[in-house]
Amino acid sequence: MEKLYSNKKVIFTLVFPGILIFLCAILFPICLSVYYGFTDYSGMGKASFIGMKNYEELFRDSAFGRSLLNSLLLAVGFIALQHPIAMIVAAVLDKLGGRGEGFFRCVYFIPNVISVAVIAYLWKFIYNPDFGLLNSLLHLFGHQEKVNFLSQDTAIWSVLLVLIWHGFGWGMLIYYTGIKNIDPTLYEASSIDGAGVGQTFLYITLPLMKPVIQINVTMAVISALKQMETVYLLTGGGPGGSTQFAANYLYQQAFKSFRYGYGNAIGVLFIIICVLVTVFMNKIFKEND
Template sequence: MSKIYSNRKVIISLVLPGILTFLLAILAPICLSAYYSFTDFSGMGAATFTGLANYKELFQDQGFWISLRNSLLLAVGFICIQHPLAMITAAILDKLQNKAEGIFRCVYFIPNVISVAVIAYLWKFIYNPNFGLLNNILKAFGYTKEINWLGSGMAIWSVLIVLIWHGFGWGMLIYYTGIKNIDPVLYEAAAIDGATGAQSFLRVTLPLMKPVIQVNVTMAIISALKQMETVYLLTNGGPGNQTQFLANYLYKQAFNSFKYGYGNTISVAFILICLMATVLLNRVFKEKND
């Protein structure tokens, strides 16, 4: 076996497919996107080099800043609402025994295996101002005014609720897996020392979950920035640009307005924001770990 792995031809044959896939499927599209961001390419015909014109337009584009604000607001919702609840739920599930643990784990994860289109149209019916479930519940409590949840000032908060709810299962499952990998002996030692359940969670679970939290938070921010399908099916960014998100705005600029070069400018900004967020989070968690 050692002779095989010391053979250069074998090593190249094993490594080359991965390298080619990375170069052709990831690096090449990124480089092309960066190139087109300096052009006025419309998706058809020749691309004319325009220098930094697209980037100047981007900094003055109110729609872009609204979409970025909404994406960052969703990231805050993920980190401050979804993830604490997901971690607490995972810790509670870990304490359950027998079939109850598996049943509740499946129940919480069900929204993630349902089609995004089904989820979006389900919530459209819930938010419907005429016969929606939410307005009917409010009527049952004496509130007779019909609220247009997706067509008024409540639209962005309504969309955020759907997105936070829909992604809850993934976060919970990752935290659940992380908790399961913690040595039970540590909890037994904490119990012998007189620690309560809350103290064990704060002093044992949280410190040992830092690598999992780092991965989950990083994924949450990237997921918030590239959120598109649910938003597109719910509101398509409306009313106006009130529920516009970064990925959906990129799609509309590139494929609806045929501003392919400008769409690639947004994609380059998207990549840079993701890289900056990842580097910042790595530094924050590294300092905490140190």
């Protein structure tokens, strides 16, 4: 067997399908996207090379700037709100044990199993100013005036709430898995030394969760940039572009306005941002020797 796997032809035969898939499905589309970003291609006909004009327009485009700012706001919401709560919930579930642990783990993950379309339309009904659940609750507590949660002033916060709630299960599950992989003897030792719940979390759980936190935070930023389906079905980017997110703006430019080259320029900028975020997170969480 060792002789077989040391044969270069065997190695090439095993590795080649994976390399071919990577080249055709990932690298080639990225290179093609970079090329189209320098053209005025509309999705049909011939593409003409226009140099940096798409990127120059991109940095002057106030609508794109707003969409990028909304995506950044969502990333902050993920990191500052969703992830700390998800980590605490994961730690509590780990201590809960028994049937309760399995039950609540499933309950928190249910929104991630439900279709995005169902989630969007469900929240549309909840936010409805005439018969929505939130307005019914406000009316129950004495607030007679109807509130339109998807108006231009409040829509972005309403959408952020839906997105943070919808992605909570994934974040919690990843943190839960990370906590489960911590050696229980460390907790036993801390208990013998008289450490409280808070001290155990701060000095054992949190430091050993650094690799998991790094992955989760990186994925949160990338997910915020990629966010499209829920926003598209919930508000379509409106009203007045107040809930426009970067990926949704890319879709509208490339496939609705037939500015395929401009859409690809946005996509290339996404790739650059994602690479920079990954490098930045690697430096922050870099382990010292």
